[in-house]
Amino acid sequence: MKGKAGGKAADAAEKVAASNRRARFDYDVEDTWEAGLVLTGSEVKSLREGNVNLSDAYAMPRGEELWLLNCRIGEYQQAAHFGHAPLRDRKLLMNRAEIDRVRGKVEQRGYTLVPLRIYFKQGWAKVELGLARGRSHEDRRGAIAERESKREMDRALARGRRR
Known part of the structure; x- marks a missing residue:
């Protein structure tokens, strides 16, 4: 007999506590990893309330x-x-092999580890880390222009379907 009601569907559910939406705009994220967090009890309760800010956060090997x-x-x-x-x-x-792999990539010039989101998976607090390279101001403008043009095309297609 299973300990939790709901079986696999309940186990696979992830509750996002916070996401770093700005990271996808400021950085080109090339790879992602999942890592567990070592937290105290009051930190876990605060996370469950969504009381977290990832805007200036980063990860680094020590x-x-x-x-x-x-x-x-x-x-x-x-x-x-x-x-x-x-x-x-x-x-x-993280596993030792993953830490070594991440360390090798972070030590390359121009890369950083940015937390993309913090979430709960099967009751455990996890953080999704992204290996990122900073975007220049021109790259950000290009991303905005690309997003706007895609939005305009989608609107035009939607208008065409309605007629």
């Missing part, structure tokens, strides 16, 4: 480990004085 820096997880009000520091560095959990 020694044999990966760390998430500048990720602000707001204080959980009911934790009182047992709370946590909102901007503390948080350890990321």
Whole structure:
């Protein structure tokens, strides 16, 4: 007999706590990885409320480990004085081979690890990391122009279908 009601469909559900939409605009994301987060109890409760900011966050290797820096997880009000520091560095959990692969790519010039979203998968807090290269101002303008032209084409097609 299964412990959870709902079977596989309930296990596969992911609840997104926060997403970094700005990262896809500022960076060209080439590859993504999933990593676990080492959190305290009040951080988990605050994440479940969606009280997190990924806008300035990034990940970097330190020694044999990966760390998430500048990720602000707001204080959980009911934790009182047992709370946590909102901007503390948080350890990321990945397999050794994955960490080595990520380290090799990050050490190449111009690459950084950017958190794309934080979510809960089967009750565990996870972060999706993207290997990213920064876009120049011209590249951003090109992306905006491309998005606008695609939007215009979609509108024209929709108008044509209605007639």
